[in-house]
Amino acid sequence: MLEDKIKNTIRDVIDFPKEGIIFKDITPILEDVRLTSEITDALVQKSKMLQPDAIVGIESRGFFWGILMAQSLGVPFIPVRKKGKLPYKTISYKYDLEYGSAEIEMHEDAICEGMNVLIHDDLLATGGTAMAAAELVNSQNANVVGFTFLVNLTFLEGNKRLKPYTNNIISLVNY
């Protein structure tokens, strides 16, 4: 089963990025050509019915399957990046982290009014970054039709934070 294959390939890294956190390292998946492709197919299969007009991928790990999904679905790929990285005129959204805050940006002309947008990242934790990406989409009068993740750390209840945007929160693996 795909879920088991993914779980068996993800590497747990203890105390990264800080003590007490068990980090889910997805880079071993990228070394498995077939598994990478099966994941793309599964994400595409589950999100096809949402008929997205574009995929928004969150820097940096959201770029991997974000671009693969966009190419497979035949829709534009739009990168969301940390503040200061995108060269052209941007819109930005600032959000709180456990300690301090973060800010992400999108090019101001990347999304048009009324577009149906799917937001992708590798992992859903507390949902802060995905929520910020959804706010950027909504600020352009476009619609968030779904979120896709490889992994959902359900115990952090990210789903709750994303439900106001859409009920379509798709993940392939839950912990």
Added chain:
Amino acid sequence: MLEDKIKNTIRDVIDFPKEGIIFKDITPILEDVRLTSEITDALVQKSKMLQPDAIVGIESRGFFWGILMAQSLGVPFIPVRKKGKLPYKTISYKYDLEYGSAEIEMHEDAICEGMNVLIHDDLLATGGTAMAAAELVNSQNANVVGFTFLVNLTFLEGNKRLKPYTNNIISLVNY
């Protein structure tokens, strides 16, 4: 012609990231599904004969066509990231920039001895980062069989810096 299509789609951003620099913004290409796919095909076509065992993609923009090429060629994708981003044990290489220095990392088990590795990034400027990635590959007793870029800013003579690693320096667009 592909080169013209790419040139017509790239957006010049004046004074980014600092005054006097004209930044080549490739994000409009990502919004063009067909052009993105044609670029993948062209890069794959030109690098197939080098028979790479893996593609190394440089964070963040090297992830886009890096993963697309890896999937198309049927080889593993290995991300090179800025210091502190990769969770597992890493090898790192520090290099000089115009002002100060930068450091990139790769997981220590990502590349095996004797592997033939292709290094990909979106743009070749002075070649500092690509050279650092090549040093990481060589430090594992693996071989750099080629570099691929969408864009080569030839007036910065990055080629000269990369030639000691391999003569196979491929780019689709030259300025």
